Amino acid sequence: MAQQHPDPTDPTAGVVTGDALAGYLRTQATEFLRALRLHRETGGGGSNGVEESVDAARALRRSARRISGSLHTFRPLLDTTWSEEIRPELAWLSGTLALEHAYEARLERLLVALHRLSGSTAVPAQAVGAAVGGHPSPGASPERGNLTVGAAKAGALLDRQLTLARTRAHSTALQALGSSRFHAVADKVALLASEVPLTPTAATTDLHPLASAAEERLTDAIAALPLVTAGHPYNAEALVHGLSPDPSPHPQDGPWHQVRLLLRLHRYAREVLHGTEAPVDLRLLTAGQALNRHRDASEAAAAAAQAARTPRIAPATAYALGVLHADQRHEVEAARFAFEQCWQKQTVAAP
Amino acid sequence: MAQQHPDPTDPTAGVVTGDALAGYLRTQATEFLRALRLHRETGGGGSNGVEESVDAARALRRSARRISGSLHTFRPLLDTTWSEEIRPELAWLSGTLALEHAYEARLERLLVALHRLSGSTAVPAQAVGAAVGGHPSPGASPERGNLTVGAAKAGALLDRQLTLARTRAHSTALQALGSSRFHAVADKVALLASEVPLTPTAATTDLHPLASAAEERLTDAIAALPLVTAGHPYNAEALVHGLSPDPSPHPQDGPWHQVRLLLRLHRYAREVLHGTEAPVDLRLLTAGQALNRHRDASEAAAAAAQAARTPRIAPATAYALGVLHADQRHEVEAARFAFEQCWQKQTVAAP
Numbered sequence: 188m189a190q191q192h193p194d195p196t197d198p199t200a201g202v203v204t205g206d207a208l209a210g211y212l213r214t215q216a217t218e219f220l221r222a223l224r225l226h227r228e229t230g231g232g233g234s235n236g237v238e239e240s241v242d243a244a245r246a247l248r249r250s251a252r253r254i255s256g257s258l259h260t261f262r263p264l265l266d267t268t269w270s271e272e273i274r275p276e277l278a279w280l281s282g283t284l285a286l287e288h289a290y291e292a293r294l295e296r297l298l299v300a301l302h303r304l305s306g307s308t309a310v311p312a313q314a315v316g317a318a319v320g321g322h323p324s325p326g327a328s329p330e331r332g333n334l335t336v337g338a339a340k341a342g343a344l345l346d347r348q349l350t351l352a353r354t355r356a357h358s359t360a361l362q363a364l365g366s367s368r369f370h371a372v373a374d375k376v377a378l379l380a381s382e383v384p385l386t387p388t389a390a391t392t393d394l395h396p397l398a399s400a401a402e403e404r405l406t407d408a409i410a411a412l413p414l415v416t417a418g419h420p421y422n423a424e425a426l427v428h429g430l431s432p433d434p435s436p437h438p439q440d441g442p443w444h445q446v447r448l449l450l451r452l453h454r455y456a457r458e459v460l461h462g463t464e465a466p467v468d469l470r471l472l473t474a475g476q477a478l479n480r481h482r483d484a485s486e487a488a489a490a491a492a493q494a495a496r497t498p499r500i501a502p503a504t505a506y507a508l509g510v511l512h513a514d515q516r517h518e519v520e521a522a523r524f525a526f527e528q529c530w531q532k533q534t535v536a537a538p
Numbered sequence: 539m540a541q542q543h544p545d546p547t548d549p550t551a552g553v554v555t556g557d558a559l560a561g562y563l564r565t566q567a568t569e570f571l572r573a574l575r576l577h578r579e580t581g582g583g584g585s586n587g588v589e590e591s592v593d594a595a596r597a598l599r600r601s602a603r604r605i606s607g608s609l610h611t612f613r614p615l616l617d618t619t620w621s622e623e624i625r626p627e628l629a630w631l632s633g634t635l636a637l638e639h640a641y642e643a644r645l646e647r648l649l650v651a652l653h654r655l656s657g658s659t660a661v662p663a664q665a666v667g668a669a670v671g672g673h674p675s676p677g678a679s680p681e682r683g684n685l686t687v688g689a690a691k692a693g694a695l696l697d698r699q700l701t702l703a704r705t706r707a708h709s710t711a712l713q714a715l716g717s718s719r720f721h722a723v724a725d726k727v728a729l730l731a732s733e734v735p736l737t738p739t740a741a742t743t744d745l746h747p748l749a750s751a752a753e754e755r756l757t758d759a760i761a762a763l764p765l766v767t768a769g770h771p772y773n774a775e776a777l778v779h780g781l782s783p784d785p786s787p788h789p790q791d792g793p794w795h796q797v798r799l800l801l802r803l804h805r806y807a808r809e810v811l812h813g814t815e816a817p818v819d820l821r822l823l824t825a826g827q828a829l830n831r832h833r834d835a836s837e838a839a840a841a842a843a844q845a846a847r848t849p850r851i852a853p854a855t856a857y858a859l860g861v862l863h864a865d866q867r868h869e870v871e872a873a874r875f876a877f878e879q880c881w882q883k884q885t886v887a888a889p
Binding site: 304305335420421426427429430495502505507508509510511 | 652654655656657686688689771772774777778779780781782846851852853854855856857858859860861862863864865868869871872875
């Protein structure tokens with residue numbers, strides 16, 4: 188992928204055509220197959236196997252998202268039937284593979300927050316699990332000593348529930364990777380690595396208009412966000428409905444999640460145009476991190492609220508989960524503020 | 539009190555002497571006696587009596603605080619024995635009178651927060667009590683409909699506990715106002731209204747050095763506050779120790795409460811120098827409001843935590859109280875941010 192034209196918004200920039208798209212898709216497909224091979228080799232899991240297997244699953248998801256995203260953005264340049272067949276399958280695959288890691292990260296986030304709320308500092312992630320997971324070890328006792336009964340019980344409850352969910356997600360992912368459905372996707376990606384089904388005119392079509400359309404969808408969605416409110420610190424918006432009887436009380440998070448996905452599509456489109464080796468736009472990186480934090484805190488808050496609905500828990504446990512829920516909803520608000528700061532500052536600073 | 543010199547920091551300003559202090563103390567003593575008369579007339583409580591009685595108690599506290607504060611700041615200019623006798627008595631009086639109003643305001647703050655957290659908007663304070671207090675009326679049902687069982691039970695529990703505390707504080711205040719201890723204070727204040735026990739040299743002593751010392755104590759205390767942290771929105775400091783096993787987990791609030799008192803002393807010293815009719819410094823007003831909000835939110839958070847320790851409450855109630863506690867601790871953090879913004883902005887803006 189020779190990339191002479193680093194700025195897609197530069198009107199004097201030359202043409203990057205469907206050929207570059209084909210090259211990008213072939214690269215991602217090759218990455219996918221490499222990750223798949225690695226996953227099969229490590230999936231059985233020896234002593235180092237677990238970590239390598241996690242890396243492989245992450246790499247699989249990474250390339251699956253990029254293939255799927257590019258098919259979406261550059262849809263008109265690709266064979267429609269093929270594209271419409273493979274996209275939902277890639278989404279299913281990356282969604283299934285993402286769950287295990289998501290549950291693990293959610294548990295870690297919540298346990299670290301519980302320790303912060305209990306006033307203990309700099310708790311190593313591993314010690315957290317040991318300290319609150321109901322298996323105290325002599326080394327973990329200083330951390331445990333700082334937890335109230337409520338915080339310790341809340342931690343143990345979350346540990347139980349999210350570890351169970353993670354284990355189930357792990358089994359589901361293993362089943363998925365052994366399924367005929369998966370083999371059909373893998374075969375399609377293997378074909379993609381050698382031959383990309385472009386439309387007859389795609390090879391000479393400029394990619395910029397479709398990439399710009401993806402960027403416009405992003406900027407339109409950002410313009411519709413309540414950024415003025417988000418830019419006022421401590422606006423207390425994220426916790427409104429925190430005690431609402433509505434079982435899904437946070438529709439306010441939806442538009443932010445949507446912007447997170449559109450930002451990702453925009454980033455992938457930039458990779459197609461500029462090459463994967465081009466330096467990452469710092470603004471997009473920071474904005475993306477804020478939106479990831481928003482999503483993670485939103486889901487962690489929901490997990491704390493969900494755990495509080497467990498029958499027959501002690502009031503002290505429920506109280507700790509309430510504090511934890513509110514804490515994570517404020518993380519949601521903080522992430523919106525961080526996004527607003529990074530986005531607005533650079534919009535103003537741009538020439 | 540003729541006031542030719544509006545700026546106590548202006549080195550060219552002329553001298554304001556102990557005469558001005560005597561005038562100020564006489565005025566405040568007269569206010570105290572007027573408020574006391576009004577309180578006695580309305581204390582029995584007819585239909586309008588309650589509100590007037592509340593106003594009278596507020597006016598009593600207001601002048602008691604000003605007399606006590608001025609005696610502290612300008613201590614060297616006043617008869618020591620007299621001053622050391624009357625100050626703790628005035629502090630006891632204004633403390634006793636303040637409690638009833640404090641419990642009432644705390645309950646209102648917590649009920650309004652519960653409604654906000656339940657997603658209902660613009661709830662009139664009176665409707666709140668009716669909606670969550672366990673006495674639903676047809677008019678209050680829309681608000682009640684938006685409360686979960688947990689939020690409604692938490693509201694009812696807080697209503698019960700803080701109303702009981704308020705009732706007790708009311709009785710204590712009435713007893714105090716009928717006590718011989720109170721009559722001794724009132725007699726002393728009555729004497730003060732006609733004759734202020736200045737030291738022999740006070741009448742010709744410049745008040746500025748003592749007023750400046752009060753201001754320095756304020757600026758020193760502010761300099762010791764963690765303002766850099768407070769100026770970073772969403773620093774999550776206020777909720778650290780939110781689940782600490784320590785029964786008084788918020789020593790971090792102490793220095794802010796102290797600044798609130800020093801700010802008040804500084805404001806009273808300015809009143810002595812500039813007269814009570816001089817316009818209030820907007821910065822001091824805003825800073826004082828932020829510190830009041832800090833104190834109120836800190837105490838409301840403690841009341842929610844305290845209510846959660848009630849034996850045999852339902853988990854849903856405890857969960858709602860946990861969310862409420864965290865919400866008020868974030869109000870604490872927001873108040874610190876507001877203080878930092880108002881204080882730093884004007885420090886920079888000052889010539």
